[in-house]
Amino acid sequence: MKVIAFVRKELGTGASRRLRIAGQTPGIVYGGADAPVNLSLDHNALYHALKKEAFHSSILDLEIDGAVQKVLLRDFQVHAYKQLVLHADFQRVDASQAIHVKVPLHFVNAELSPAVKLSAGIISHVITDLDISCLPKDLPEFVEVDLAALEVGHSIHLIDLKLPNGVTVVSQENLTIATAAIPAGKVEPEAPAADAPAPEKK
Structure with a gap:
C-alpha cells in the first residue's frame, strides 16, 4: 500500500x-x-x-x-x-531488523464449532489483536483463530494459535483468546435420567 x-x-x-x-x-x-x-x-x-x-x-x-x-x-x-x-x-523499517507491531485476529469457523452447532452457545472474543515480533518480510496482515473445535465451557488460548512462519508473540502469558458459553437463561440439554426404582411393597 x-x-x-x-x-x-x-x-x-x-x-x-x-x-x-x-x-x-x-x-x-x-x-x-x-x-x-x-x-x-x-x-x-x-x-x-x-x-x-x-x-x-x-x-x-x-x-x-x-x-x-x-x-x-x-x-x-x-x-x-x-x-x-x-x-x-x-x-x-529496516528489512534486517525485527519489528514489534499489533495485528488483528480473524476468527473463523465459529458456525462449525460444537459450541454453536450442538449447544447454541455464544463465542466471546476476549482479545481482538495480538502483539507480535517478526522481520518486515514476514509481517502478516492478520492472524487466524480457528474456532471449529471449540466446545461450550472451553477456551482457546495463545498456545493454541498457529502462527505464520517467522512470527513470534511478544506476550509471555498464555492469554485467553476466545471462550464459549451457554447464553444466560438457557440450559444445556441433559441426557434423560434413568427410571427411578419402584417403591417396595410392605
Missing part, C-alpha cells in the same frame, strides 16, 4: 491549522539512521486508507517528494466528533 507525502516546512499550531483547512494532514516519519521528517498528506486519501484494516498492520510504501521508503503506521489522531484526521506518525 502506498502513501504519498510532501516535506512540511512550516511548523507550529497555526501552520497545522492552515494545512488542515487546505485539505492536508500534518504527519511525521522517524526511525532508522535518518532524521525525522515533518510531512503533509492528502487528508481524504489518508482518511479512507485508515478505514482499511491492512493499512494498520502492513509495511507501507511512503513516497516523499518522489523518494520511496518502507514504513509502518505507528499512531494517528482523529477529531473528537468531526471526520477529521489531525495527525499521523510513521516509522521507518
